[in-house]
Amino acid sequence: MFKRKECVAMLLAGGQGSRLYTLTEKTAKPAVPFGGKYRIIDFPLSNCVNSGIDTVGVLTQYQPLVLNEYIGNGQPWDLDRSSGGVMVLPPYQAKDGAAWYKGTANAIYQNLNFIERYDPEYVLILSGDHIYKMDYSAMIAYHKEKGADCTIAVFDVPITEASRFGIMNTDDTGRIVEFEEKPRQPKSTHASMGIYLFNAKLLTEYLVRDEADSASSNDFGKNIIPTMLAEGKRMYAYAFSGYWKDVGTIKSLWDANMDLLGEYPTYDLYDRHFRIYSRTPALPPQYIGEESVVHNAIISEGNDICGTVENSVLFSGVTVEAGAVVRNSVVMSGCTVKSGATVSYAILDEDVVIDSGAIVGAIAAEGEEQEIAVVGNGVHIRAGDIVAMGEMLGAAEYAKKQGGNEV
Amino acid sequence: MMSAAGIIFSNIHDKSIADLTKRRTMASVPFGCRYRLVDFPLSNMVNSGITNISVITHYNYLSLMEHIGSGKDWDLARRSGGIRILAPFITAYANYNNELYKTRLEALMSIQHSISTMKEDVVVLSDCDGICNIDLREMVRAHEESGADLTMAVKRIVITEQNVNDNIIVSSDEAGRLTDILVHPHTYDGTEADVNINIWVINRTYLLNALMNAQAHGYNSFSRDIISRNIGKDKLFIYRFDGYYASINSITDYYNYSMELLRDAKVRHDLFNNPRRPILTKVRNSAPTKHAAGALVKNSLIADGCVIEGTVENSILFRGVKIGKGTVVKNSILFMDTYTGENVHLDCVIADKYVLFHDGVHLAGHPSLPFCVEKGRSL
Numbered sequence: 001m002f003k004r005k006e007c008v009a010m011l012l013a014g015g016q017g018s019r020l021y022t023l024t025e026k027t028a029k030p031a032v033p034f035g036g037k038y039r040i041i042d043f044p045l046s047n048c049v050n051s052g053i054d055t056v057g058v059l060t061q062y063q064p065l066v067l068n069e070y071i072g073n074g075q076p077w078d079l080d081r082s083s084g085g086v087m088v089l090p091p092y093q094a095k096d097g098a099a100w101y102k103g104t105a106n107a108i109y110q111n112l113n114f115i116e117r118y119d120p121e122y123v124l125i126l127s128g129d130h131i132y133k134m135d136y137s138a139m140i141a142y143h144k145e146k147g148a149d150c151t152i153a154v155f156d157v158p159i160t161e162a163s164r165f166g167i168m169n170t171d172d173t174g175r176i177v178e179f180e181e182k183p184r185q186p187k188s189t190h191a192s193m194g195i196y197l198f199n200a201k202l203l204t205e206y207l208v209r210d211e212a213d214s215a216s217s218n219d220f221g222k223n224i225i226p227t228m229l230a231e232g233k234r235m236y237a238y239a240f241s242g243y244w245k246d247v248g249t250i251k252s253l254w255d256a257n258m259d260l261l262g263e264y265p266t267y268d269l270y271d272r273h274f275r276i277y278s279r280t281p282a283l284p285p286q287y288i289g290e291e292s293v294v295h296n297a298i299i300s301e302g303n304d305i306c307g308t309v310e311n312s313v314l315f316s317g318v319t320v321e322a323g324a325v326v327r328n329s330v331v332m333s334g335c336t337v338k339s340g341a342t343v344s345y346a347i348l349d350e351d352v353v354i355d356s357g358a359i360v361g362a363i364a365a366e367g368e369e370q371e372i373a374v375v376g377n378g379v380h381i382r383a384g385d386i387v388a389m390g391e392m393l394g395a396a397e398y399a400k401k402q403g404g405n406e407v
Numbered sequence: 408m409m410s411a412a413g414i415i416f417s418n419i420h421d422k423s424i425a426d427l428t429k430r431r432t433m434a435s436v437p438f439g440c441r442y443r444l445v446d447f448p449l450s451n452m453v454n455s456g457i458t459n460i461s462v463i464t465h466y467n468y469l470s471l472m473e474h475i476g477s478g479k480d481w482d483l484a485r486r487s488g489g490i491r492i493l494a495p496f497i498t499a500y501a502n503y504n505n506e507l508y509k510t511r512l513e514a515l516m517s518i519q520h521s522i523s524t525m526k527e528d529v530v531v532l533s534d535c536d537g538i539c540n541i542d543l544r545e546m547v548r549a550h551e552e553s554g555a556d557l558t559m560a561v562k563r564i565v566i567t568e569q570n571v572n573d574n575i576i577v578s579s580d581e582a583g584r585l586t587d588i589l590v591h592p593h594t595y596d597g598t599e600a601d602v603n604i605n606i607w608v609i610n611r612t613y614l615l616n617a618l619m620n621a622q623a624h625g626y627n628s629f630s631r632d633i634i635s636r637n638i639g640k641d642k643l644f645i646y647r648f649d650g651y652y653a654s655i656n657s658i659t660d661y662y663n664y665s666m667e668l669l670r671d672a673k674v675r676h677d678l679f680n681n682p683r684r685p686i687l688t689k690v691r692n693s694a695p696t697k698h699a700a701g702a703l704v705k706n707s708l709i710a711d712g713c714v715i716e717g718t719v720e721n722s723i724l725f726r727g728v729k730i731g732k733g734t735v736v737k738n739s740i741l742f743m744d745t746y747t748g749e750n751v752h753l754d755c756v757i758a759d760k761y762v763l764f765h766d767g768v769h770l771a772g773h774p775s776l777p778f779c780v781e782k783g784r785s786l
């Protein structure tokens with residue numbers, strides 16, 4: 001017997017995040033580190049917990065090792081529960097064969113048995129691609145108030161950018177009358193955030209029908225939502241106005257990290273009423289040396305900073321030696337920037353070493369667009385090497401650049 | 408190899424830093440920017456494969472219980488073994504003297520039953536006011552090899568007028584067998600000597616017999632009655648530890664050893680950076696620390712969750728400390744969630760948890776007598 005739950009959340013975490021290139025070579029996008037100690041998935045998971053949702057299925061597919069290890073028993077998010085809690089749901093083999101998750105809707109379809117255990121009133125569909133703080137319980141209250149079949153969270157984007165999003169056109173009451181995927185001529189600015197709340201029974205019905213349709217691409221945005229709309233279901237847009245950022249590209253990931261800095265940051269990590277939880281290793285405190293200069297930076301535990309760090313986000317266990325300079329960059333766990341090296345406008349993935357005299361990234365010349373250099377997991381950039389602005393160097397690319405030498 | 412259980416004394420020597428132990432045990436005194444003193448013996452035990460650990464408490468142990476919780480941060484939330492806190496056991500009528508223990512030996516006698524139910528070959532006893540990162544596995548191995556009943560960890564130091572009375576000075580023969588101990592002597596000769604560092608490995612059955620014997624004779628001192636009386640009779644050995652060791656005997660010691668973490672990279676390294684023996688502690692869900700554009704931080708240790716907008720030099724900031732604009736903090740130790748307003752000046756100050764310094768407050772102590780501000784004060 002399972003305790004009945006009002007709402008079960010299903011978190012789609014199987015995406016590759018191919019536009020993050022080398023950063024997602026070995027990890028799924030939701031496991032990409034963010035903000036000095038977090039991973040992207042901490043945000044939707046913490047939102048769930050802060051919204052009183054204690055049953056979360058995490059659907060994994062692409063490179064799940066790091067993600068599985070990270071989620072573990074869910075203890076950091078207080079999701080190690082005897083009833084509910086967090087459950088990783090990978091694709092599996094069944095009596096009539098095995099199948100990968102064909103699309104977002106199919107992933108949920110294949111795990112209807114997980115949802116049914118809790119016999120919920122509502123199912124909340126989330127993605128692991130965004131940085132935001134949101135109280136889903138307010139969305140559920142709105143859904144109930146409207147007597148909706150489905151509620152979709154929307155975010156107002158500038159009209160000039162609206163054609164990059166799925167746009168929900170609504171009437172005065174907030175009811176969705178039309179859905180347009182990436183419209184050329186957008187009629188409104190309500191962009192779908194990829195957060196869907198469904199009445200559970202209705203969702204099951206639609207997922208079963210969708211699965212039976214061999215022409216369907218089994219996707220929420222492409223199939224389920226348009227079909228429901230076409231059949232006149234009560235669908236409402238729930239307007240969200242806080243901070244929300246898609247971190248699907250190198251530039252947007254870098255931007256979102258930079259949003260944490262400044263005197264009045266766009267996104268405040270220090271809000272104790274709405275904490276973002278994460279798995280935290282026990283590391284010694286950060287040491288800031290005698291000659292160091294640290295301005296406008298987020299610095300984590302286990303760091304040893306003796307050089308200059310400005311406008312940057314440093315994860316745990318990072319060493320910046322005396323005479324090294326890190327500016328406008330994101331430096332992930334375990335990196336070492338040696339004396340005399342310079343890192344600017346760059347993202348260093350975990351365990352990167354930058355030798356003395358190497359230069360990674362650069363500020364754009366006037367009139368040129370600023371691009372971010374990326375150094376992949378574990379790459380050791382040798383003395384005197386230069387990684388140009390916007391260059392992406394995984395281990396393989398760096399070996400090639402070095403003329404096939406081992407890195 | 409012999410299996411070992413651990414016993415940690417959480418309240419022994421509380422009096423030596425009364426400013427910080429008014430409302431907590433010695434074990435839960437914050438130290439080293441993000442640790443509590445108990446983290447050192449606990450981590451030493453866990454890192455040495457000891458997973459059945461009892462913590463003996465006396466009074467004021469709420470903060471200790473909150474810190475330890477289920478023990479999961481030390482990987483001690485186990486179905487078998489793990490950690491348990493042994494609170495004082497007093498009943499209205501069954502207790503033989505119906506009093507709280509006063510000495511280490513009495514404390515051990517009060518948990519005699521627990522010790523008798525353990526299955527391990529030896530027990531490792533440790534206090535909380537000695538700070539070190541020690542491989543206890545090595546010590547248990549040495550204990551086993553020498554065939555000892557009891558092995559006492561010692562450290563070689565130079566005996567001075569200042570430290571002589573704080574120490575138990577130990578003499579031994581070439582084989583490492585104890586020949587004499589001097590408990591808190593007053594005379595010194597300025598030479599090097601081995602001193603007890605309050606870590607012992609004892610055969611469990613030997614300890615149980617010693618406790619029963621002590622009860623029968625009305626003994627009450629561990630060092631005088633268990634060790635001193637048995638020198639030459641039982642197999643009592645020393646084990647020399649040559650790593651970093653700090654013994655906190657006064658608030659000045661506390662302050663100086665904290666500052667030593669800033670002064671000496673080797674000390675930090677010895678204590679914290681051994682990859683096989685990390686010091687574990689309760690993990691709090693703080694955001695990383697933010698250094699604002701106007702911040703100036705020099706030679707300091709800073710935990711997570713701080714927001715620094717002013718100047719911090721030669722100081723230690725625990726988790727969640729906020730330093731306002733124009734504020735200068737020097738040579739100070741600020742515990743968890745201390746807030747300073749703007750233009751505050753602090754020098755040689757130890758601020759306990761939740762202290763609030765309003766705008767413009769100036770406060771200074773001296774390295775020989777740091778100014779302690781008690782928990783929760785608003786200035």
